[in-house]
Amino acid sequence: MFESANGSSVPTALDFAGSQRALVPSFIGSGPAQMVGPGSYQFAVSCSTGSSSSPFTTFTAPFTVTGGVTPGRFVAISPTPDGGGYWLAQANGGVWSFGDASFHGSLPGLGVVPATPIVGIAATRDGGGYWLVGSDGGVFGFGDAMFHGSLPSLHLVAAAPIVGIAVSHDGSGYWLGGADSGVFAFGDAPYCTVPAISGGGTVVPPGSVTGQVWDIGIAAQPDTAGYYQVSAGGPGVAFPGPGQPCGGGPPFTNYGNISFFGSGSIAAQISGVATPRSGTGVWIVGIDGGVFAPIVLGENQINPSAPFFGSLPGLGISPSAPIIGIASPPNGGGYWLLGADGGVFSFGNARFHGSAVS
Secondary structure (H helix, E strand, O other): OEEOOOOOEEOEOOOOOOOOOOEOOOEEOOOOOEEOOOEEEEEEEEEEOOOOOOOEEEEEEEEEEOOOOOOOOEEEEEEOOOOOEEEEEEOOOOEEEEEOOOOOOOOHHHOOOOOOOEEEEEEOOOOOEEEEEEOOOOEEEEEOOOOOOOOHHHOOOOOOOEEEEEEOOOOOEEEEEEOOOOEEEEEOOOOOOOOOOOOOOOOOOOOEOOOOOOEEEEEEOOOOOOEEEEEOOOOEEEEOOOOOOOOOOOOOOOOEEEEOOOOOOOOOOEEEEEOOOOOOOOEEEEOOOOEEOOEEEOOOOEEOOOOOOOOOHHHOOOOOOOEEEEEOOOOOOEEEEEEOOOOEEEEEOOOOOOOOOO
């Protein structure tokens, strides 16, 4: 059996006795890469064995994906400015509001079917609106969320699908993050001119497909003009690094490595990244609900990690659907985890305001 990127199991024919489990990547190919959808695939898979003498075993795995991203699948969560609520976004552009999050509209409500699945949502700084972004880089603004541009409006086709959106520090622009670490800046969101190095394709959670490790998200750095990018394998980079101006200095001096010291091993594919409105720190979450608070290493200083408030594996909870997003209230005193079924889990002072799961 193979566990697909959306958490479902699909049968495989293996060329050796026994069975293995691996995560099918969300994107395949290049120039541009495509989201994995229904169809037949075959590629070489290298799985970790846990043995020091023979750490990996490789085999060829034909497999069939029987379903793609369903329109109702939940894909992202964004908090309100005071942390008293949150919005949940679906792949079809549907938006659910909880707590003090006001509903400002949705794509189904307008009779609009996005050209590609929606992959992210980001609220305006005053909570009076939000942006939705599709995997093709299309951006849709609701409420007071001003349109600052999109890839389709510029007749651009990204080399890899867009995986998330982050709002600039003053709210007058946004970044679109691509699965290949590409970043597109709109409005007053500055672009940090450093070669994309996120993940590096060298760290892979146990049971995952090796090779290129796609990025899964982008988040604004608190109290700076920069952003974080994080890969499905866990590592990532900060643009700029601690103490560095965005775009300043010679190459490779204005980024920070997101590193894991004393945080334990990553047991599942990373699926979400979040930051508080102010302060320091970044959280990442895996599809199993495991939460990590990595350290950001800059050229001349180390940023402390964000506080750890708990995780689903730590509570002995196995979510009924993969965890695909994480968000924090502005004060950074907790976080919410979002499942692909719309289930919400609260930690720290992030209060539970409801979910799409009855």
